[in-house]
Amino acid sequence: MDHMRSISVPLGDRTYEVRIGHGILPSLGPWAAAITRARRAFLISDSNLPPALVESASSSLSNAGFTVLTTRVRATEPEKSLETVARLLADVAATRHERTDPVVALGGGIIGDVGGFVAAIYRRGVPVIQCPTTLLSMVDASVGGKTGVNLPTPGTGDGGLKKNLVGSFHQPALVVADIASLGSLPDRELRCGLAECVKHGLITAASDGGSLLDWTATNASRIVGRDPASLIELVERNVRVKAQIVERDEREDSAKDLRALLNLGHTFGHAVETMPGLSLDNDPAHAPLHHGEAVGLGLVAAAACAAKLGLCDPSLQDRVTGLLRQIGLPVRISGLTPAAVIGAMHHDKKVLGGRLRLVLPTHAGVQVIDDPPESAVRAGIAAIAL
Numbered sequence: 001m002d003h004m005r006s007i008s009v010p011l012g013d014r015t016y017e018v019r020i021g022h023g024i025l026p027s028l029g030p031w032a033a034a035i036t037r038a039r040r041a042f043l044i045s046d047s048n049l050p051p052a053l054v055e056s057a058s059s060s061l062s063n064a065g066f067t068v069l070t071t072r073v074r075a076t077e078p079e080k081s082l083e084t085v086a087r088l089l090a091d092v093a094a095t096r097h098e099r100t101d102p103v104v105a106l107g108g109g110i111i112g113d114v115g116g117f118v119a120a121i122y123r124r125g126v127p128v129i130q131c132p133t134t135l136l137s138m139v140d141a142s143v144g145g146k147t148g149v150n151l152p153t154p155g156t157g158d159g160g161l162k163k164n165l166v167g168s169f170h171q172p173a174l175v176v177a178d179i180a181s182l183g184s185l186p187d188r189e190l191r192c193g194l195a196e197c198v199k200h201g202l203i204t205a206a207s208d209g210g211s212l213l214d215w216t217a218t219n220a221s222r223i224v225g226r227d228p229a230s231l232i233e234l235v236e237r238n239v240r241v242k243a244q245i246v247e248r249d250e251r252e253d254s255a256k257d258l259r260a261l262l263n264l265g266h267t268f269g270h271a272v273e274t275m276p277g278l279s280l281d282n283d284p285a286h287a288p289l290h291h292g293e294a295v296g297l298g299l300v301a302a303a304a305c306a307a308k309l310g311l312c313d314p315s316l317q318d319r320v321t322g323l324l325r326q327i328g329l330p331v332r333i334s335g336l337t338p339a340a341v342i343g344a345m346h347h348d349k350k351v352l353g354g355r356l357r358l359v360l361p362t363h364a365g366v367q368v369i370d371d372p373p374e375s376a377v378r379a380g381i382a383a384i385a386l
């Protein structure tokens, strides 16, 4: 249990710990037993996980005295659905799961969102313990209490799915981020998680003098090489960023507009992600881009857009581009036309009252900019178009 880190997310009576370490999953059971007197646990795991990892979580819970019901979910966006939630609710109800019995979500963001949502609505809310197994879910999705599923909306040009349209805020009772579980994560997924870390570095650049960006750049090769100590520190530093924002704006309160800052790069990124046929190698058969790849491109576009508006130094774009390259993420993509990207951006859920809202880096920190001039939006798109 060397190098175990614990970060508190202080939310009054919903305060919880995020525990980060290498090989800590076997402690899940005792930790769960310490926060509840429950006797049953409903373990929802990602069907792509190595069986030994699932077994480690399950046996830890049963050794701590829990009767464990285990089920697996395929981590795809179409499976992140109300149908999956209905199936899981039927399973959990059949075990006569009580109000204090936890749901344990073991997997990436999809499992965390589905498991969290089941926990949010079963008996109007049971505890959920998030055990993230992707870098993205460790640094982002498992912390903050957003849960939910997609809705099918044929003909929206959004892959037939409206992402995260149904959901609830339901803070976890505990988060257990075992770095060892990243061992089986494909490199491409690791890089996608790193895009969110670059985003966090940009969000904090004005307040920390760019130290998170610098630290990530200095340690990029160790991180990509999966050095455990570097990964622990990476997750710790990034969870602190997310936790501080969640602490100040738990439910994306529009008056505070703080949590919206986490959408930096996402309006450009989401537009690129949903455009048909875009791929890393220009082969439409390999489309679409993964979310983290699109977010990385979105960060470059946001920096270029902000520079055009005079909000930030033009060198910021080079800094972001350099870091994304170090990580192995794309910084330009072919097949983008400004009109198509702008059209897709207007479909984004961050559009308010028909006007575009962008989250952009500025000298004073990240800010929401309403209705930016089209010339600046085009400068952002030009920065990422090949």
Ligand SMILES: NC(=O)c1ccc[n+]([C@@H]2O[C@H](COP(=O)([O-])OP(=O)(O)OC[C@H]3O[C@@H](n4cnc5c(N)ncnc54)[C@H](O)[C@@H]3O)[C@@H](O)[C@H]2O)c1
Pocket (backbone or CB within 6 Å): 046, 047, 048, 049, 050, 075, 076, 077, 080, 107, 108, 109, 110, 111, 113, 133, 134, 135, 136, 137, 140, 141, 142, 143, 144, 145, 146, 147, 163, 164, 181, 182, 183, 184, 185, 186, 189, 192
């Ligand atoms: N709730 C939030 O605040 C929040 C924030 C960001 C993203 N999200 C959601 O998270 C989802 C994306 O999450 P993600 O990037 O973690 O992706 P994911 O859950 O889709 O997982 C990515 C892939 O990795 C596999 N996988 C997961 N862990 C693995 C492991 N240890 N070894 C081998 N394979 C593994 C999965 O089966 C899947 O194929 C999206 O649905 C997004 O909407 C939620």
